Amino acid sequence: HHIAHSREERHPLAKAPVTAPPNTVDGFVKQFLDNLNFGQGVALSASGVNDQYLALARTVRDYLMARWLETVRRQLVSQAKGVCYLSAEYLLGRQLGNSLLATGLEDVAAEALAECGIDIADLRAQEVEPGLGNGGLGRLAACFIDSLATMSVPSIGYGIRYEYGIFRQTFEDGQQVEKPDRWLSMGSPWEFPHPEAAQTISFGGRTEQYDDDGVTRTRWIPDWDVLAIPYNYMVPGYLNGRVNTLRLWSAQATKAFDLRIFNAGDYAEAVRAQTFAENISKVLYPEDSTPQGKELRLQQQYFFAAASIADFLDVVLPPDYDLTKLPDRAIFQLNDTHPVIAVPELMRQLVDVRGLEWEQAWEITQGCFAYTCHTLLPEALEVWSVDLLGRLLPRHLEIIYRINEEFLAAVRERYGDDELRVRNMSIIGEHPERSVRMAHLATVASVKVNGVAELHSQLLREKVLHDFHEFYPGKFTNVTNGITPRRFLRLANKSLSELITDALGPGWVTDLDRLRELETYAEDPEFRERFAEVKASNKRRLNRVLLERDGLEVDDTHMLDVMVKRLHEYKRQMLKLLHIVTLYDGIVSGRVPISEVTPRTFIFGAKAAPGYRIAKDIIHLINKVGSVVNADPAVEGRLKVLFPPNYNVTLAERIIPAADLSEQISLAGKEASGTGNMKFALNGALTIGTDDGANVEIRQLVGDDHFFLFGMTEPEVEELAAKGYVPSDFYRADPNLRSAIDLIASGAFSGGDRSVFEPVISNLLYNDRFMVLADYAAYIAAQERVDAAYADADTWTRSAILNVARCGFFSSDRSMRDYIDRIWHTPPSF
Numbered sequence: 001h002h003i004a005h006s007r008e009e010r011h012p013l014a015k016a017p018v019t020a021p022p023n024t025v026d027g028f029v030k031q032f033l034d035n036l037n038f039g040q041g042v043a044l045s046a047s048g049v050n051d052q053y054l055a056l057a058r059t060v061r062d063y064l065m066a067r068w069l070e071t072v073r074r075q076l077v078s079q080a081k082g083v084c085y086l087s088a089e090y091l092l093g094r095q096l097g098n099s100l101l102a103t104g105l106e107d108v109a110a111e112a113l114a115e116c117g118i119d120i121a122d123l124r125a126q127e128v129e130p131g132l133g134n135g136g137l138g139r140l141a142a143c144f145i146d147s148l149a150t151m152s153v154p155s156i157g158y159g160i161r162y163e164y165g166i167f168r169q170t171f172e173d174g175q176q177v178e179k180p181d182r183w184l185s186m187g188s189p190w191e192f193p194h195p196e197a198a199q200t201i202s203f204g205g206r207t208e209q210y211d212d213d214g215v216t217r218t219r220w221i222p223d224w225d226v227l228a229i230p231y232n233y234m235v236p237g238y239l240n241g242r243v244n245t246l247r248l249w250s251a252q253a254t255k256a257f258d259l260r261i262f263n264a265g266d267y268a269e270a271v272r273a274q275t276f277a278e279n280i281s282k283v284l285y286p287e288d289s290t291p292q293g294k295e296l297r298l299q300q301q302y303f304f305a306a307a308s309i310a311d312f313l314d315v316v317l318p319p320d321y322d323l324t325k326l327p328d329r330a331i332f333q334l335n336d337t338h339p340v341i342a343v344p345e346l347m348r349q350l351v352d353v354r355g356l357e358w359e360q361a362w363e364i365t366q367g368c369f370a371y372t373c374h375t376l377l378p379e380a381l382e383v384w385s386v387d388l389l390g391r392l393l394p395r396h397l398e399i400i401y402r403i404n405e406e407f408l409a410a411v412r413e414r415y416g417d418d419e420l421r422v423r424n425m426s427i428i429g430e431h432p433e434r435s436v437r438m439a440h441l442a443t444v445a446s447v448k449v450n451g452v453a454e455l456h457s458q459l460l461r462e463k464v465l466h467d468f469h470e471f472y473p474g475k476f477t478n479v480t481n482g483i484t485p486r487r488f489l490r491l492a493n494k495s496l497s498e499l500i501t502d503a504l505g506p507g508w509v510t511d512l513d514r515l516r517e518l519e520t521y522a523e524d525p526e527f528r529e530r531f532a533e534v535k536a537s538n539k540r541r542l543n544r545v546l547l548e549r550d551g552l553e554v555d556d557t558h559m560l561d562v563m564v565k566r567l568h569e570y571k572r573q574m575l576k577l578l579h580i581v582t583l584y585d586g587i588v589s590g591r592v593p594i595s596e597v598t599p600r601t602f603i604f605g606a607k608a609a610p611g612y613r614i615a616k617d618i619i620h621l622i623n624k625v626g627s628v629v630n631a632d633p634a635v636e637g638r639l640k641v642l643f644p645p646n647y648n649v650t651l652a653e654r655i656i657p658a659a660d661l662s663e664q665i666s667l668a669g670k671e672a673s674g675t676g677n678m679k680f681a682l683n684g685a686l687t688i689g690t691d692d693g694a695n696v697e698i699r700q701l702v703g704d705d706h707f708f709l710f711g712m713t714e715p716e717v718e719e720l721a722a723k724g725y726v727p728s729d730f731y732r733a734d735p736n737l738r739s740a741i742d743l744i745a746s747g748a749f750s751g752g753d754r755s756v757f758e759p760v761i762s763n764l765l766y767n768d769r770f771m772v773l774a775d776y777a778a779y780i781a782a783q784e785r786v787d788a789a790y791a792d793a794d795t796w797t798r799s800a801i802l803n804v805a806r807c808g809f810f811s812s813d814r815s816m817r818d819y820i821d822r823i824w825h826t827p828p829s830f
């Protein structure tokens with residue numbers, strides 16, 4: 001502080017506060033040209049679109065900078081309790097549009113660029129979105145940090161700066177082919193690297209005990225290390241003058257690391273070693289739902305968890321901070337189990353590095369963590385083999401063992417020698433190999449454990465973590481997920497936003513419950529007409545986007561029926577496909593007159609994990625069904641199946657506002673929440689969905705008349721499973737189902753080759769883990785209700801408006817309020 005002060009004394013200008021450029025068209029033009037000339041090093045006349053994009057990004061950044069420096073300064077001074085959100089994924093989406101929105105500069109910027117002869121839309125299109133996440137979990141983290149900034153909550157997001165985000169999906173002959181996502185290759189104007197604030201992260205080696213003035217202590221003697229370089233990103237609040245920080249870590253070889261080898265004269269080996277270190281943050285694992293127990297993945301997890309803990313203790317906290325007060329200063333929110341290794345790491349820091357007693361350290365640690373679970377699938381619960389963990393992090397394994405020992409002693413004290421219960425609750429599992437159960441470790445260490453929708457939290461309490469709920473009553477809670485209305489309504493659906501603002505005024509963007517006031521407008525024929533015109537214009541916009549992007553056409557007279565999400569069996573894209581094949585089969589077999597078929601365009605968007613065979617087969621099948629249906633003159637263009645490749649946040653922002661029907665058809669009890677479901681409802685699509693995840697809450701809010709519910713409930717699923725589910729019984733009993741499956745099996749969609757989709761068909765008939773065939777008839781019947789409802793356009797529009805009006809609850813601002821009030825206790829700080 002003293003040094004910084006004297007530095008500011010030297011020149012009067014150094015004393016002046018940092019200010020934003022003038023908020024005018026001329027001010028913007030000047031800043032833009034400066035960035036183009038001095039930042040990019042090009043003249044306007046010689047500049048290309050990428051130069052211009054980078055200069056524009058830097059210009060918007062300049063407008064945010066004063067607010068960012070001020071936010072950081074105030075947080076440093078106030079030392080108010082803050083949230084450290086720990087997440088291995090942030091699926092941010094494009095930054096430019098959101099930054100323009102947050103600063104209120106959309107119109108100024110567009111005008112300024114127009115005066116330079118540039119169409120801002122061309123520059124926006126230049127940005128490659130940072131796809132540093134797989135799907136729902138990563139996008140949730142991005143929505144949450146947006147809300148925290150908008151609500152002025154002291155907080156920092158920690159994660160990994162993957163050099164390659166989620167792969168770029170292409171189709172070759174209908175099959176998924178993954179290409180690297182080089183999101184950094186055209187420049188990265190949004191990030192601020194700080195190599196001087198690097199942390200050293202160690203791995204491997206052994207531990208030893210030593211005598212420290214009569215006290216026996218443990219130290220870790222690791223055998224290799226890497227540097228973690230922080231890259232800061234601005235997280236601007238919406239029109240509130242606040243900019244929070246997202247800090248992502250990038251791996252680099254340490255000097256010691258390469259010097260040792262360079263000096264030994266083996267240049268090639270030294271370079272290889274460097275590559276080895278940098279591998280840690282090289283690529284996002286494209287796994288959805290089923291984590292692979294890969295060593296590099298554990299390295300990634302420890303790398304960012306340890307760097308974040310060290311950063312918070314050494315850089316964010318003042319020197320000489322009394323660590324016993326840490327629970328009043330910070331809460332580390334664990335976004336799933338990926339960062340849970342931070343628990344033993346904090347213990348190591350407190351006990352081994354800072355010399356606290358174990359008991360005291362454990363009390364602090366238990367006050368500093370909270371854990372969010374995002375799944376119900378047993379195979380998705382992360383475990384690490386003791387063998388691997390002990391090799392990579394020997395000290396952490398010892399700490400985990402001791403935590404477990406004391407925890408199990410408490411369990412035994414409570415229940416006597418109920419060894420079955422002890423085995424079930426242990427942090428260490430024994431089968432099929434000895435391993436650390438990360439969800440158990442997280443639960444034991446956390447102040448609160450939450451599920452992400454009511455049904456999910458209930459199932460966590462009653463099933464997945466039942467024994468823990470009994471042991472720690474009050475620890476379990478629900479926080480229903482949410483989505484940011486800034487990106488998914490205001491930015492993605494500007495025309496609907498303007499319509500809403502016309503009706504309600506502008507305040508709704510940060511107070512989404514106000515959408516309720518639209519209920520009365522649903523009764524106004526003129527408002528309904530305007531609403532329907534917004535939907536139609538969004539379809540036309542989507543048509544333009546898909547035509548240019550993929551050469552695909554969207555007919556704006558069709559119902560737009562959309563299923564976009566990661567490809568997974570439990571989400572049941574196959575059920576959607578069976579509906580399409582049934583409609584097609586009805587037409588070509590002559591059972592259904594073409595005039596009775598509601599014109600529909602089906603849009604799929606889905607990436608499959610590269611190693612998930614059956615998921616990739618399903619993608620292949622969707623594409624092949626599409627080719628046949630779209631080309632068959634018998635269909636008369638009434639059914640169209642579109643599958644644009646590489647579904648991502650940017651495409652979501654175009655598709656969702658255009659949708660009429662939202663497909664949320666997972667098997668009940670399998671989708672923890674879903675968040676796409678919320679985005680669609682808030683953009684005026686009606687949902688066809690099962691009683692699963694947040695669908696339950698959406699339906700409760702919008703009302704049964706405005707939601708197409710079908711399928712087994714979770715208890716019914718359990719009942720069927722218990723009595724023995726035989727999918728082929730359903731196949732035999734339902735002629736429509738049989739005919740649709742037979743059509744696929746006949747090779748009708750694979751040029752007569754019956755072998756291509758044989759695995760998909762066998763999987764349905766003889767396995768069908770997610771009971772597609774059991775819900776088929778109910779789904780078809782519900783789709784017939786959809787057709788009937790859609791036939792009355794005005795009534796449909798009324799339902800769509802009521803969906804918008806009644807879904808304000810799903811703002812991530814509300815989710816954040818719930819976390820703040822019930823888990824974090826971190827009030828806004830201005």
Ligand code: F58
Nearest residue numbers: 134136137288289374452672673674675
């Ligand atoms: C998702 N999980 C849930 N995991 O499936 C979804 O229901 C929920 O709405 C969402 O979280 C937000 O709570 C999810 O996206 C992953 O992508 C993991 C990535 C790493 C490997 C394990 C799955």
